[in-house]
Amino acid sequence: MYDLLIKNCCIIDGSGEDPFAGDVAVRKGKIAAVGENLSGAERTIDAAGRVVTPGFIDIHRHADGAAFRPDFGKLELKQGLTTIVSGNCGLSAAPIDGDYRQAVLDYLRPITGALGPETPTASMAEYLAAAESLHPAIHxxxxxxxxxxxxxxxxYACEHLNAGQLGQVQARLHDALSEGALGISxxxxxxxxxFYTTEELIDALRPFxxxxxxxxxxxxxxxxxVLEALEEMLTVAETLDLPVEISHLKAMGKRNWNNKVPKALEMLAEARERGVQASCDAYPYTAGSTQLIHILPHDFLVGGTQAITRRLHSPQQRKLLTHRIQTGTDFDNIAGMVGWENILCSTLRQPENQPxxxxxxxxxxxxxxxxPFExxxxxLVSEDCEITMIDFIADESDIIRILQDDTAAVISDSTYPTEGQPHPRVYGTFARVIERYVGEQRVLSLPKAVRKMTALPAQRLRLRGKGLLREGWDADLCIFDPAEIHERGSYSEPCRYAEGMDYVLVNGIPAIVxxxxxxxGNGEVIRRN
Ligand SMILES: [Zn+2]
Structure with a gap:
């Protein structure tokens, strides 16, 4: 006797192969059988006219704090997500303790939102245990x-670590991994x-x-x-013989559109041919979202937000900075490359800035x-540097190029600021891929799109039992009519659930019916095993 039987499905199994007709049986949280004319279940769902896929997996979110907010998992489930991974871009909410604790929490805030006492940050073990105790809606x-x-x-002030400090950084990463972190960001x-030189970065990662x-x-x-930066990471991957995933590949700035991304994809393919473990992912939007301080040159970031604010008080420093932004190519000069009209202040906390x-x-x-410079x-000064921006930086043809590369996974890079407006990708990424790139633009087949949102990201972080619809694998499943999937959020009204997921199962239990x-409440904390 099965717990649940999904009948008359069009099965898209996550492998990228063509769909096939059949039934899917679920027992004790696992896929018990995939075949024809299965019978004998406590509950049956007729999926005629709909597809069944593995639950979608987003290996690049910043829900470190959001995982502890009420209703966590709902906006994710509505777009078919059953598994998410946070702690990306070097910015995990744990482990943080010691003298710099408050500085780190302040720095993370525009990305993760406020990390209050409900979010234990002292160690990865404590963080994961607390997340588990909440019985999350998704993994x-x-x-x-x-x-x-x-x-x-x-x-944030120290530009070069001494040997003792480097050892401590390595020990922290080692501990976090042994306590269940899935990888290093x-x-x-x-x-x-x-501030790391390439050599220092290689040294820092050498134990792994x-x-x-x-x-x-x-x-x-x-x-x-971007190409020099990619070359650096290919060197790191090759030197250390480590699997490296390039997060949110893109080419910012008009002059880089349509030339840097094709080259980057070529470089990745060539590196793989010589045995380097390198791959990439992308989000399907032309705008990104991060801290506004990301427009500043790296040397201006030394010392953390207080030091930056101090510098920004100085007319002399402002003059220098304006000159750098107007002319600089020696840093990721976002404001210079895309212009002030393409940089939105999506989160402002001070009352006088609300308008x-x-x-x-x-x-x-x-x-x-x-x-605009002033x-x-x-x-930045009035908000203590804690401003989240939405910046229109990329070109859609580059996004399509990356999506069409068989080795590129889909991610969202969702940030969860506590105040203000999020980027619409938080609510819409996985619906958007199906609606816009499979449906409207027809640049991707549905099986290929599903693979990029299931098996591929699962492989990248070695998530065992996830990403494929196979006997014995976890019964995280989506049932939907692709024509009915819609992203409802927009840049002006981002907080709208995506539509069209008829059923979403987490560990075999329907979270959406x-x-x-x-x-x-049937999600689990996934630990490295
Ligand atoms: Zn990032």
Whole structure:
């Protein structure tokens, strides 16, 4: 007797192969059988006219704090997600303790939202145990953020670690991994990891050489210098013989569109041919979202938010900075590459700034009758540098190129600021791929799209039993009519659930039934095994 039988399905199993007709039986949280004319179950779902796929997997979210908020999992389930992984871009919420604890929490805030007492951050073990005790609606995993580890040891001011500090960073990563983190994330575009030279980075990761630990990386640059940044990571992967996943591959800035991404995909393919373990993923939007301080040159980030604010008070420093942004190509010069009209301040916390939330820096400057550079600096000062931006940086043809590469996975890079507006990708990424790129633009077949959202990301982080619809694998499943999948959020109104998921099963138990929330609380914490 099965617990649940899904009859008359069009099965898309996550492998990328053609769909096939059949039934799927579920018992004790696992897929018990896949075949024709199965019978004998306590409960039957007729899936005629709909497809059945493995539950979608997002290995790149920043839900470190959001996992502890009420209703966590709902917006994720609505787009078919049954598994998410946080702690990306070097910025994990654990382990954080010691003298720099508050500085690290402040730094993470625009990305993860506030990390209050409900979110234990002292160790990966405590964090994961607390997440588990909440009985999450979906499966949750974590990466060990190498930026967090470094900042917790040496803060944001220290540009070069001494041997003792390096050893402590390595020990923290090692502990987090042994406590269940699924891999290590790097944030070389952010302080303090931007201070690593390539040699120092290789040294920092050396204890993990020739091992199975996946390394994900937000590269040093994603605009003018994206190819050099990729070359650096291929060197790291090759030197240390480690699997490296390039997170959210893109080419920022108009002059880089349609030339850097094709080259990057070529470089990745060539590296794989010589045996380097390198792959990439992308989110399906032309805008990104991160801290506004990410527009600053790396040397300006030294010392953390207080030091940055101090510098921004100085007219002399402002003058220098404006010159760098107007002319600089020696850093990821987002403002210079895309212009102030393409940088939206999506989260502003101070009451006096509320009228400007959601507007571009250019528009805020117009309203204030000020220069946009001075406007950006004034906003950063008044918000203690804690501003989340949505920045229109990429070109859709590049996104399509990456999506069409068989080795590229889909991710969302969802950030969860506590205040203000999130990026629509938080609510919509996985619906958008089906609606826009499979349905409207027809640049991807549904089986290929599903593979990018299931088997491929599962392989990247070695998530056992997940990503394929196979006998004995976890019964995390989606049932839907692809024509009915819709992203409902937009940049102006991002917080709208995606539509069209008829059933979503987590560990064999329906969390969504006929589009309505059902049994929430069957997710698990996934630990490295
Ligand atoms: Zn990132």
């Amino acid at each position: 949750v995993g974590m990466l060990a953020g190498a930026g967090t580890a470094r900042a917790a040891v040496a803060g 790097l944030g070389l575009g952010y302080a303090p990891e931007c 050489a020739h091992g199975p630990i996946p390394i994900t990386v937000h590269m040093r640059e994603e605009g003018d210098g 400007y939330q959601g507007l571009s820096v250019a528009e805020i400057a117009r309203r204030l009758g000020k220069d 406007t950006a600096y004034d906003l 006929e589009g309505m929330f059902a049994d929430l």
